Amino acid sequence: MKIVKLKKDNLFPFLEAIKGDAELWAPVKKDDAKHTFQPVDDFSQIDLDYTRTILPPRKILLPAKFNMYQASKSEFTSDFSHISKKIIFGIHPCDIHAFLTMDKFYSYEIEDPYWLEARKNLVLLGHSCWPDENCMCKSTNTHVVEEGYDLFFTDLEDTYVVWIGSSRGDDLIREKPELFEEDLTDTDIQKFIQRRENRDKAFTTEINFAAMPDLMELKYNDALWEKLGDACLACGSCTNVCPTCNCYNVEDRPVLGKDFSNIQRCWDACTLENYSGVAGGENFREKRADRLKLWYTHKLQSYISKYGKPACVGCGRCVATCPVDINVKTVAQSLDGNEVDSFWDRLSKEVTK
Amino acid sequence: MNTENKITAQSNPFLPEPARIVRTYPLTDDVHFFQVRIADMEKALSFRYEIGQFAMISVLGAGEAPFSISSTPSRPGLLEFCIRRAGAVTSKLFQLKENDFVGIRGPYGNGFPVEKMQGKDILIVMGGLGAAPLRSVLLYCLDNRDLFGRIILLHGAKRPAEMLFRDELLDIKKRDDLEGYLTVDGDDTGQWTENVGVVTTLFPKLENINPENTVGVVCGPPVMYKFVLQEFLKLDIPKDQILMTLERRMKCGVGKCGHCAIDYIYTCLEGPVFSYWDVTHMRELI
Structure with missing residues (x-):
């Protein structure tokens, strides 16, 4: 691994130098003080002082809706027109880990070209972050990242320490080598280590993810799930904001006045009522409790057995988003026997009958 | 870039x-x-x-x-x-x-484990639309008759008019290398010459079943599974020699869209054919 230094003043010139005709996505602060990843031409819009964006960056690769192919009477033609060269700047370690998990998922058994082609055309420029009370990435061991990015920028006041994580990252540095300094001083190294230690101490939420597969199995019929099911609004928000949710629906959209259809792939959510419905009216998961169990089986149990780590990357978006406080944090703590008083008080008073 | x-x-x-x-x-x-x-x-x-x-x-x-x-x-x-x-x-x-x-x-999908079925007696039980996947099994076994032992077919429908592949099966039933039994829940034609009753009423007709050497195959409406599985177990057919094929909503067929998940099993990749032993570990079954 190669490490270089970049003065903060040199950041925009560097981004300008590498951007070319690619679309550069970065965190931008919205009116309601929340952040979103957006394409930016004016770099002054970029706001790196953020904890988490509303939606995870997978939306940049697989938009909420896109055309998979065109279907006419006797012909089917692939449509990759939504895929173009993109750079994501300012992505945090948890979201990079989510990309690595999705890479495995979309390559498992049969390769999904829509994810993999978009990934090939993507440059990832990571950025350091600071946890709030909802960050669980230290518990999921996704608070640091050792692979999966091209460059990773760690904020040291007036300077970035830049880790080069790929051959392409190295090429990017070479676009403007004069902006970078090769040698880190002892002070830089001390600052880096100090920052890491302080950040590790800043995590206030700890979840025992290693215990979750067993607990999911043991407590599959626990009354907890009925309580959660009663409270759940089945709105699908947890799915929309989760960086490792992948479910989708496919729709045939006839094009008006033409003899072909756009076959569209759009986000779906297993917490929605008709998710497991089949033709004829049978629904294999009519109860909200059953749908929640499926969601949490995937987040807390099944990926561990399949890919060796939980699907949850600890980003805390479900914690920040669920209107009734059903999220990885409260569910994991409840499974672990530490029912959060305020959570259950609120559920019983405000939500359940 | x-x-x-x-x-x-x-x-x-x-x-x-x-x-x-x-x-x-x-x-x-x-x-x-x-x-x-x-x-x-x-x-x-x-x-x-x-x-x-x-x-x-x-x-x-x-x-x-x-x-x-x-x-x-x-x-x-x-x-x-x-x-x-x-x-x-x-x-x-x-x-x-x-x-x-x-x-x-x-x-x-995985399909039926043909190699494991070879040399065995094949007991096929289908009801209603369960004929759709199991007709493939039946015809394959008949086309490769030498590879299998006895071939026994139990097929049930609500009424004679609703029996899928009725004429084809009545024809196949005449073969002497197959034991075929057809039944309807009720006969509204007065001309039905086969059994009347639910599909499980056919089981007493089966003779000399050698359970260790039998593969039971079942597909039908959800309500049928429970009762047919009980009959298979009564015959002492080992749980890993009882095979079934499941229906789920699917949008991709290749393990990406998520709709067919049962727990963490993707029916489209690891199914739709499961043994009864497989599914006793699965919590969201039929």
Whole structure:
């Protein structure tokens, strides 16, 4: 691994130098003080002082809706027109880990070209972050990242320490080598280590993810799930904001006045009522409790057995988003026997009958 | 980052293959038979599948849905489906005529473990639309008669008019290398000469079943599984020699869209064929 230094003043010139005709996505602060990843031409819009964006960056690769192919009477033609060269700047370690998990998922058994082609055309420029009370990435061991990015920028006041994580990252540095300094001083190294230690101490939420597969199995019929099911609004928000949710629906959209259809792939959510419905009216998961169990089986149990780590990357978006406080944090703590008083008080008073 | 941007994925597993309907006719009021051939002749002949696998059929303007393949791989070139009109895709499909185009993708799923079934007695129990996947098993076994021991067929329908493949099965039943029993819940024709009663009433007719050497295969409406499984267990057929095929909503067929998940098993990859032993570990079954 190669490490270089970049003065903060040199950041925009560097981004300008590498951007070319690619679309550069970065965190931008919205009116309601929340952040979103957006394409930016004016770099002054970029706001790196953020904890988490509303939606995870997978939306940049697989938009909420896109055309998979065109279907006419006797012909089917692939449509990759939504895929173009993109750079994501300012992505945090948890979201990079989510990309690595999705890479495995979309390559498992049969390769999904829509994810993999978009990934090939993507440059990832990571950025350091600071946890709030909802960050669980230290518990999921996704608070640091050792692979999966091209460059990773760690904020040291007036300077970035830049880790080069790929051959392409190295090429990017070479676009403007004069902006970078090769040698880190002892002070830089001390600052880096100090920052890491302080950040590790800043995590206030700890979840025992290693215990979750067993607990999911043991407590599959626990009354907890009925309580959660009663409270759940089945709105699908947890799915929309989760960086490792992948479910989708496919729709045939006839094009008006033409003899072909756009076959569209759009986000779906297993917490929605008709998710497991089949033709004829049978629904294999009519109860909200059953749908929640499926969601949490995937987040807390099944990926561990399949890919060796939980699907949850600890980003805390479900914690920040669920209107009734059903999220990885409260569910994991409840499974672990530490029912959060305020959570259950609120559920019983405000939500359940 | 100024490089030519042209996406050329070598293969797109989501892209259907154009196919023509060769024959279609009603089996019952709401179940039609479709014989389909992939338009590209070479691809039609090289389309290899196994019994119990399924394919995605797409109908322009309506969408795509998974269907069990009802034909046998021992008769390549044509694919046959037995389809109930139940939703948007099938409603539009039922309007299509011979020579019209559909899209075909597949085959998908694990299929039945043919190698493990060889040399065994095969006891096939099907009810209603369960005939769709199990006709493939039956025809395959008959086409490869020497590979199997006894072949026993139990087939149930509500009424004679609703029995899928009734004439074909009545014909096959005449063979002396097959033990076939057909039944209807009720006979409203007065001309039904076979058994009357639910499919489990056929079990007492079975003689000299050697459970260790028997593979039980079941597919039918959800309510049927419970009772047929009990009968299999009463016969002492080992749980890992009881095979069933499950239905789930599917949008991709290749383990990406998530809809067919049962716990953390993707029915489209690890199913749709499971042994009873497999599913005793699965919590969200039928």
